[in-house]
Every structure is written in structure tokens, then in C-alpha cells.
Amino acid sequence: MTSTIVIGSGFAGLTAALFCAERGQKVTLLTHGAGTLPLNSGVIDVLGYDETRVRVVSPREGLKKLSANHPYNKIGIATVEKAITHFLATAEKYGFPYCGNLDKQIDVPTPAGTLKPTCLSPKSLDATDVSGKVTVVVVKELKDFYGEIIAANLKKFLPQTTDYNIVTFDSGLTGGRDITTLDVARLLDTKEGRDRFIAQMLPHAKDTTFITPQILGATNGECAEYIESKLNTRVIETTCLPPSVNGLRLRNMLLGALQSLKVKIVEDTTVLRAERQNGKCIAVVAKAAAREKRYTADRFILATGGIYGGGVILPKFEEPKEPIFDLPVWFIPGEENHSNEEFFSDKPQGFAQMGIMTDENLLPVDKNGNRILDNVYIVGRNLAGFDFCFEHSGNGVALSSAYKVATI
Amino acid sequence: MEKAEVIVVGGGATGVGILRDLSMRGVNALLIEKRDLANGASSRFHGLLHCGGRYAVKDQEAAKECIVENMILRKIGKSCVEPIGGMFVRLKEDDPDYEEQWVKGCAKSNIEATPITLEEAFAKVPRLSRNNAVSAYLVPDAAIDGFRMAWQNIDSAKRYGGRFKTYTELIKVHQKNGEVEGIRVRNYINGEEYDIFCNILINATGGWAGKVASLAGLSVGVQPDKGTLIAFNQRIADCVVNRLHKSSDGDIFVPHGSITILGTSSMSVPNPEDTATSRAEVENLLKIGERTFENLRSYRILRTFAGSRPLYIPPGGASGRGASRGFAVIDHENDGLKGMMTIVGGKFTTYRLMAEKITDKICEKLNVKEPCRTAEEPLVPEVSESEKEKAGKFFPSFGTNLAAARLGAERFSRVAEELKKNQKSRELVCECENVTLAEVEEIAKEDSCYIVNDIRRRTRIGMGTCQGTFCAFRSANVFAACGKNDMAKDTLSQMKGFLQGRYKGIRPVLFGRALRETEMLRGLYELTFNVNGGNKA
Numbered sequence: 001m002t003s004t005i006v007i008g009s010g011f012a013g014l015t016a017a018l019f020c021a022e023r024g025q026k027v028t029l030l031t032h033g034a035g036t037l038p039l040n041s042g043v044i045d046v047l048g049y050d051e052t053r054v055r056v057v058s059p060r061e062g063l064k065k066l067s068a069n070h071p072y073n074k075i076g077i078a079t080v081e082k083a084i085t086h087f088l089a090t091a092e093k094y095g096f097p098y099c100g101n102l103d104k105q106i107d108v109p110t111p112a113g114t115l116k117p118t119c120l121s122p123k124s125l126d127a128t129d130v131s132g133k134v135t136v137v138v139v140k141e142l143k144d145f146y147g148e149i150i151a152a153n154l155k156k157f158l159p160q161t162t163d164y165n166i167v168t169f170d171s172g173l174t175g176g177r178d179i180t181t182l183d184v185a186r187l188l189d190t191k192e193g194r195d196r197f198i199a200q201m202l203p204h205a206k207d208t209t210f211i212t213p214q215i216l217g218a219t220n221g222e223c224a225e226y227i228e229s230k231l232n233t234r235v236i237e238t239t240c241l242p243p244s245v246n247g248l249r250l251r252n253m254l255l256g257a258l259q260s261l262k263v264k265i266v267e268d269t270t271v272l273r274a275e276r277q278n279g280k281c282i283a284v285v286a287k288a289a290a291r292e293k294r295y296t297a298d299r300f301i302l303a304t305g306g307i308y309g310g311g312v313i314l315p316k317f318e319e320p321k322e323p324i325f326d327l328p329v330w331f332i333p334g335e336e337n338h339s340n341e342e343f344f345s346d347k348p349q350g351f352a353q354m355g356i357m358t359d360e361n362l363l364p365v366d367k368n369g370n371r372i373l374d375n376v377y378i379v380g381r382n383l384a385g386f387d388f389c390f391e392h393s394g395n396g397v398a399l400s401s402a403y404k405v406a407t408i
Numbered sequence: 409m410e411k412a413e414v415i416v417v418g419g420g421a422t423g424v425g426i427l428r429d430l431s432m433r434g435v436n437a438l439l440i441e442k443r444d445l446a447n448g449a450s451s452r453f454h455g456l457l458h459c460g461g462r463y464a465v466k467d468q469e470a471a472k473e474c475i476v477e478n479m480i481l482r483k484i485g486k487s488c489v490e491p492i493g494g495m496f497v498r499l500k501e502d503d504p505d506y507e508e509q510w511v512k513g514c515a516k517s518n519i520e521a522t523p524i525t526l527e528e529a530f531a532k533v534p535r536l537s538r539n540n541a542v543s544a545y546l547v548p549d550a551a552i553d554g555f556r557m558a559w560q561n562i563d564s565a566k567r568y569g570g571r572f573k574t575y576t577e578l579i580k581v582h583q584k585n586g587e588v589e590g591i592r593v594r595n596y597i598n599g600e601e602y603d604i605f606c607n608i609l610i611n612a613t614g615g616w617a618g619k620v621a622s623l624a625g626l627s628v629g630v631q632p633d634k635g636t637l638i639a640f641n642q643r644i645a646d647c648v649v650n651r652l653h654k655s656s657d658g659d660i661f662v663p664h665g666s667i668t669i670l671g672t673s674s675m676s677v678p679n680p681e682d683t684a685t686s687r688a689e690v691e692n693l694l695k696i697g698e699r700t701f702e703n704l705r706s707y708r709i710l711r712t713f714a715g716s717r718p719l720y721i722p723p724g725g726a727s728g729r730g731a732s733r734g735f736a737v738i739d740h741e742n743d744g745l746k747g748m749m750t751i752v753g754g755k756f757t758t759y760r761l762m763a764e765k766i767t768d769k770i771c772e773k774l775n776v777k778e779p780c781r782t783a784e785e786p787l788v789p790e791v792s793e794s795e796k797e798k799a800g801k802f803f804p805s806f807g808t809n810l811a812a813a814r815l816g817a818e819r820f821s822r823v824a825e826e827l828k829k830n831q832k833s834r835e836l837v838c839e840c841e842n843v844t845l846a847e848v849e850e851i852a853k854e855d856s857c858y859i860v861n862d863i864r865r866r867t868r869i870g871m872g873t874c875q876g877t878f879c880a881f882r883s884a885n886v887f888a889a890c891g892k893n894d895m896a897k898d899t900l901s902q903m904k905g906f907l908q909g910r911y912k913g914i915r916p917v918l919f920g921r922a923l924r925e926t927e928m929l930r931g932l933y934e935l936t937f938n939v940n941g942g943n944k945a
Contacts, residue, residue, distance in 0.1 A: 039928070039931060039932075040931075041935065041936055045935070048941070049941070053940065055941065110936060110937050110938055111881075111936075111937065112881070112899065112900060112903070112937035112938070112939055113899070114900070114937065114938045114939065114941055115938070115941070116935070116936075116938040116941065117941070140832075141831065141832060141835075143835050143882075144881065144882065146885040146888075146889065148889060149885050149888055149889070149899050152897070153899065153900070174831070178835050178836065239935075239936045239937070240936070241878070241881075241932065241936065242932075244936075306927070307923055307924055307927040308924055308927040308928050308931065310924075313920075314919045314920060314923050315919070315920055316919060316920075317687060317919050335686070335687050338918060339915050339918050341915075342908065343904075343907055343908050343911035343930075344904050344907075344908070344933070344934070344939065344940050349930075351918055351923060352927065352930070389927070389930040389931055389934040389935055390934065392934075392935060392938075394935070
């Protein structure tokens, strides 16, 4: 039985662990925090924008135009497709279904009143076909959701919509601190909370589509479905500021799947270094509460994220590092190439593309293209050569790279 | 037709100081500023209220002025000044002869410089380099907030009838028979142009003084001298720390609230608007700074910024660090234009004195006999302890004192009232600087707020640890809800504009933790909010 260690519990790490476990591998997941899913919308962007920031109509077509160094070209478009199909089945199986496909984008509304293109999302975030009357639901005392502005902006971006109405949900939650979407979502996981929401919204529910903050339950898609059936109309959530409820729903679903597949999860441990022998990694050493611990395996999957996740660090200009395996980090040299003058630029940011260069099997290579280690696979954002914030491709790369290394 | 006896051009410390002084002496005065107040060198400096020690060897006149003004500003601007004291530290590579001259210079300039032992120095500033420090003195330095100082001068002037217009740029000086008649201005926001009449025109535009003088066909020798600074996300020391050597780059650390500013460099630039900074400048400052604090590179950098000192170069004079930090009042009557004067040079610490000197001259011309009272009267009435205590119930944790210092008595009582009656208004728009929704709304509603960045300069939103990550979104929405104009309602442009301003200072330090923070920011605005997209293909 192949043993695999996955380092990191963002979307890439969790799916890599899941897909390996499904294939009968003995998987251990090492994590030192909650991963980046609480900051992540939990929708799967495959490719939202091309290199000139023109919106991609069909992700499948967009993928074909990417440069050779892009991770998708190492993963292969066929694998991306398989990964998506498999994810949709997995999500269904573990009780949090997603919708979408590679041929078109789903429009997800945002709290800024814009639309965000994505490939896969839970049904509750899909605003693609919204038309007619819209009712924006503001929650009393909830921060970061400005109904009037969302309505004013959405009207511009959803031309099929007509009247906008704003109603307030009084959740009854108050107290000594600001309440978050997560508080309200947890309330709506209870029967009383749900009934309260339905009772207050029912008078406004005729011939309208509701747009709400991410409050329709913190567990999975069941709450959204229940509320929609009771109100007998569409209820659509926006993306949200951290903690992202939908990111947590996705995390929750994946952790549940890992448990049922008996994946061993070691929490609160930081992997410090690796031991190598004959071009292979034989073990990683991690720091636990009191002492260091050594983990051995046949294969290692590095899913520690990029600059934000800490998988790639830049302590000094021109000297990026990968802290665990000390792998060479590919980057674009030169002060003028590191960043663009404009923050919201019409071209990708140089710094955002730093990462680990790999071969077609996602094994790390040096600058001459020679393989460095035979059993350490790179997945997710620590892959080099793409700016996921610019092109909207983060979870797509994470998912398909995880699927690739699990099925090699 | 709009009129004023005196028009002051320039909303930096000197300009607002002149407006206040004129208004207090009963002169009908108007200040115009082409952007927002304190947008030039009056905020783009290390925020040090000098004790004068830095000038004690080279220029004892300047040193004496500093210590006198230092004491005055502590008194009249209590909520702008953090009286944290300062330390001069000589490092092993610094000239011991200079120390000797400095001690004498301080004595001659009436600056109290108290020698302390190294043990005492390390006890007070524990992170000071034990390898490099060789001697230390305590001095009466302080930290000062340039934005707040400017706005409080305006508030004071307004009480005496003083008027001001921001985002109003001088484009032409009307003259007749060798006398100033008025000016033509352009509104930066809507492009509208119109005339304002006046008898006297004061050019108090700092690094821009040469440009403004040339609009009247005059020439003034001003060398914009760029100084670059770094803001760290920690309080590295609890008092100001100066290198005891001949003034040079990167030798002053000033703690402010929860951050520390390290500065500055000195570089002649052709254009005072050139406030861009580079990796090389940052590296240079760090390299020098780490002599004083050896582990400097382990601190998180928030951002860099730069401003242009307006160094006055009299015909044939020196530039750069060799130029005098003194100031000059030039009456252009001698150049053939009656009614126009330029004030240039000087430094933030002595802005009030500069204003007094030129106001004396203006009053002489206008035959106004009122004496200057700007050194006696506080800029704004203070918030009383009892009021703070009452309001404390509604403010978040330690936010009461911060808000009281930012707002002054009148606005504070309105904000406290709002917090009391409206629970929603208590939410924090900016967690880093503890700014409530009520406070942001109070400032956003004022006529002088045109863009979200104007709220920042007056409330400190976006200036803390997260550099606008959360408050850019919130403040843009709050500002739009005030519904002033179409520009304000364009939340996406307001957010982007605000964050672009923050990014400009972060770009030269996009490594380490600043880079990590930036990636989180991009994740939120590019992905979660998709501020650039929105349109369907």
C-alpha cells in the first residue's frame, strides 16, 4: 500500500489527500492551521480572465490559449476536465453539491455589487440567469454588506433585472461584538433561526429573487435548499469577506470525506524540513507542541500554498525560498518586473507568479529542467507561472493539480 | 464676485498657520490648496517635533527656534503631540569630537540634553544596539501628527472667520499696474475655473514655491529635496531615537501610536511631485538604520513614503544637506509686484513662528495692530474627561482617547451622541486605528471631503496594520451612502483609488510580510469583490 504525506490543508491539500485516499493510498495530512479556505469563496474558478484581462467566455477554450509554462499546460486540459467531473461527483456524494461545467462561466454576485465569473459553485451562489425583480436582504447589525450600493451596482451588471428592493432581516443577534456572516449562517442552521428568516422574508417573496449575504447555513447546501423551497423563489448568496462561510462549507465537506476514508489528520504541526536520500525524500520533520516528529512515506505532496499561504516566501528581494524542501523558486527578476505600477493592473503581477517549476508530472525541476526529487509533488498555488488573483484560476489549478498527482 | 483681503496659497503647515494667525488678528483671509491639506511635506516627514538637537552644531539660531516652538506646540496642540521624549545616541563609528561640539551647542541653544549611562539607555530603549552604542543623552523631542495639526489650525481659523478651499489650484495671478488684483483658480474635481479678488497674495507652497512664483512672472530659488521614509508596523522604541553625528540619512526613528517611522534621505529632485521611492532607497535606509537597531530587518515594514523639503536657495547658496533649514520671507514688491509675498524654507517644527513672521509683515501693510496670539491659544478646545467617560460606554475598548484626540471637542460630542443613540454606528470601519462608523460618517459629511482618501487623512483609516485591506471597502460604501456626487457614488473607483494610493508606498517594499499582506488584499479585491470585473463579456 502506497503511503502518502500531504502537507497543507487548503483546497489543494484537502483534495489531494481525498483523491489519494480514494485510490487506496494510506494518507497522512499535516496541517499547521485552518488552511486558506476560510479566506476563499469556496467556488472553483478555472479561468475567469485571459492575459489581457478580457473575460473568458468558455474556460475550456481559454485554457488552450495559455502560455506553455502555465501549470494548466503541465496538468493537461483533459486532466482538468476529469478533475472537474470527479469533483462534482465527490461533492454530490458527500452532501454539498456543486453545479457548472468547463464550457461556460457562472456569475457569482459580490458584496461590491459586481459579478464574479467562476466555473463551479454551489447552486446558492449562481446568479447567472437572474432577471426581473430583485430583493437585497440586509441583516440588521451585520457588517460589510451595504444593500443600497449592492443594488445600485448590480443593476448595472445584470441588465435583465428590473426593480430592486431592500429588506432587512432582524436576526436577533446582538451583543458585545460585531456580528459576522458566520454568526448568522450558524443561526440559520437551527430550526428557530430558519423559521425566523422565512417568516420575515415571506411577505416579500412574491415574484422576486433574493440576494443575501453568505448566511444560508454554515454546514452545507441543505439550508439554502430548505429556505428556497419554503419561500418558493430563488435565494442567492454573494461572496463574502473572511471568514468565508462558503469556504468553510467546502472545508467541512472535504474534512468529512477525509474522515470517512480514514485519512490521518495531524493538526497544529509545522513541517520544518525534509530528509533526502538518492534523489528522493524519505521523511519530513515537523514541530509539534513539545518536540519534533519524523514522518516517513513513499510519496509527499507539497500543498503549502504560495505567498499568502507561506509555501513560498520572499525574505529579501530576488531571493525567494521554499521553506521545507528548499526547492528552487522560479521568479521574474528585476525591480521593474516584480510589480506593476498599477495595483489593479491590466497585466499579471510579476511577484504573484513566483513558485516552483515542475515537469509534466508536477515533480520539481531545477532551472535546466532536471528533476530534483522523484517523489515530491507540487500542487496548488506553490506552482510557478500564474497569477491566480489576476486570471481567477486559484481553486481550478488546486483541484486539477491535486487530481493529477493522485492519479499518476 | 468672490473676494478676500488676503489669499494664502498652500495648505501645508505654513499656509494653515498663516490663515489661523491672520484670522485671529481679524484679517479677512482665504486659503486655497490644490489637493487636500497637508498633502506635501507637512505630512510626508517623520512626524518629529524637533528639540533642536539636530541643528545644535551647525545652526544654533535654528536650534533655539526649535526648542521654543517645540514647547509652544506641546501646549497649543496637545492632541497632535505625543510628548514621548527623545534620545541622541552616538555609535562607535561616529566622531567623538562631534559629541563634544554637540553638548556645547545644546547648552548654547538652551536645549536640555541630559547624559545617561548606556545601562540607562538600554533600559529605556531595549532594542538599541549593544554592540554599537557608545554614549547617549535624553532630549525633549516629541512625535507630532502633521495631518491633525493642519486640520486643527483650520478649525481654529474657522472660528475667527477664516475660509479655505481644498482641491482648488492657482492657475493665474491677475495683476494691474504692478499690483496683485486677484487670482484665477481651477477646481480639481470638476475642472471649473473662476476668479477670486484679493489685495495680498501669499505664496506658502513649500516645494512648489518656485512654480507658483513663476505664475506671477517672478523667480524664487527653491530646491525640492526629496526625503524618503519607512514606516514599520511596530513601536521599535518608546521615544525618538537620533544618531548623534553630523546629520545624515536614515538616522532618526520616531514612534507614532503603534508604528515607527525611520527617515530620511536627502536627494535633490526637479519636481516636488516626485514622491516615488525605490528599492535602493529602502535598502540604503535599512543599512544605516540597522546600525542603531541591529535586528531592524526582522520588523515588518508597512510602507514607504517620500516628501520634498522646500530648501530655500538664495542666489549663490548651497543645496542639499548644506542648505540652511532656516526660512525666508520675500516681499515681491522689490521685484516689481506689489501685494505678493513668498515664504519658503524652514521646517515643520517652526511652522507657527514662520506664520507669525509673515503675518506681522502682512499686518504692517494692512495697518492692523492686533498682536499675534497663536502661541497662547490652544488650536482646539480639548475633550473633557467627564465627556470622555460618558462616551466611553459606547466606544470600542481603547478607542475613546484616540477618537477624542482626532476629533476635538465639537465633533467628538456629536459622534458620541450618535454612538449613544444608534447601535449600528458603533461598528468599526477600521479595526487597526479603532475608527467607528459614526466617526467616518461625521468626517465624510463635511464639505471638504471629496474622495475617500480625504477621510483617511483625517481619521487615520487605512494607515494601520492592514493598510486599507478592510476599510477601503467599508469607507467607500459609507462615503457613497453620504451621496454627495456621482464620483462619490462610484464605489468601485473610490476603492481602487484608495488602494492604489496605499500600494504606491508598499511597492518598494513588496517582500516579506508586506508582500504576504498584499496577496491577501489582492485575493479580497480581485477575487472576492472582483472590483475590476463585473461586466459580462
